[in-house]
Amino acid sequence: MTKKDGGKKERKAPEPALRDVLRIPAGEPVDLTAYDARATPAGPTDKAAGLAATADLGPRLAGLQERLYAASTAGDRRRLLLVLQGMDTSGKGGTVKHVIGPLNPSGCRIRAFKAPTREERNHPFLWRIMRALPQPGEIGIFDRSHYEDVLIARVRELVPRRRIGPRYGQINRFEKSLAEDGVTVVKVFLHLSYEEQRARLLQRLDNPDKHWKFDPGDIEERALWPEYRRAYEIALERCTTAEAPWYLVPADRKWYRNWAISKLLLEHLEALDPTYPPGDFDVAECRARLLAS
């Protein structure tokens, strides 16, 4: 902020919250081609600074996570659910490793959703999602989610189109109910470029130790890039709500992706501001009994 009145010291404007920077605006059409997947819209702008900033966030996240868990032991129902979506190789798995890694694994409930099983297909699509939700005090992480049911299901026509339409509303109502029950839903779209996906798939091919991660089917999915992009645009457009907005994280640079998601988590946990619950016992009396034991 540059002040015109000369005499006063320039004051630096406070940095906007990252969630205000990355949140997809509600009620507007989404055009993913308008977003640069290599951008660094806030925070560190080079790799060294990004890695250092992310490392700094680790202990702060772990501290807040412990408070959240501690609060749950005294009846606080609040919990957080991180939903990760993005094209193949956009870094959903890498996010779990690098962003969730510094947290206490006991308090994380991680679920990677694959193609639904026969039993899952026989239930409403949200059935398997409900069963994987975090409990009070936990941080849940979904690597893919119920959004697959309006993404691959739409592009690959796994269910009739007339059954896709109602799902957006079902998702919004479901997420609203979660919010009402104390779940902070943080939905992250990992925005990857078509070129970067090619580079990442080639890297997997070029390293025999990565062949297990490669599936020739990925090349066929890639051919449907425009259809997937459109399906994402529709989902982001229809399912960015006040209760559960979508955040778009540029994902071509892994260090930026890790920093941004760590920071988003931190901001949401800080907003919850969980506190250690006081004991409901007589400390002096317990102390005396222990010393006598």
Next chain:
Amino acid sequence: MTKKDGGKKERKAPEPALRDVLRIPAGEPVDLTAYDARATPAGPTDKAAGLAATADLGPRLAGLQERLYAASTAGDRRRLLLVLQGMDTSGKGGTVKHVIGPLNPSGCRIRAFKAPTREERNHPFLWRIMRALPQPGEIGIFDRSHYEDVLIARVRELVPRRRIGPRYGQINRFEKSLAEDGVTVVKVFLHLSYEEQRARLLQRLDNPDKHWKFDPGDIEERALWPEYRRAYEIALERCTTAEAPWYLVPADRKWYRNWAISKLLLEHLEALDPTYPPGDFDVAECRARLLAS
């Protein structure tokens, strides 16, 4: 090894595997008072060396974990189950945080067993255990386990004594079946001293941020220390089998406990020696298709 024939250089005997040092001998009575909970029976003998050695093990564990997971994508059913048992404050939760922390959280299936729910009590005691088992490629961690059903259940007489007796055999047959199905079962008893438990409970009392971890009921359980010790001795004695031996880890020093369990995990994963599976696709052809996309 000191050779008597003078001329030759002294050769250092290879260090014995930690699992051979800590394994509870099968077919012998177990007397826990004979084990020193502050001992460092192998490996580092001071805290600085212990912390450094444990930090070194982290990346090696993470590397083997990735291979184990990768192998499962090609049909390898093998997986590992770490069972943690020990008195209150013996460090089961701390082990998950510090030993499992360096692993990729996606590949860990962690379950803390509390008092069984009504539904769980209506099933055989192994029912809830079965449902929490790791899948191929995963590392499962049990913070408490089916052993509670012969420990607190025995001491507190939660079920009639005549129903406790058969459980040891049931456990052994269950663990044998797991081993036959490709599960490496690593059972760790965290051996804590009566004095160290008092010190740790006092620490919780003296720090308001730790009050949520304190339960006055812990003092009543502590009064039953000899009964719990005896229940552990019986469980360790009857359930140390060739397929699933018990390891006794001295737990009064947290740094030693973390090192020892990390090392035990490493030895078991190295013995599995999982390998990255080769791709079953034509690399050159995939490469060409990708470059053209």
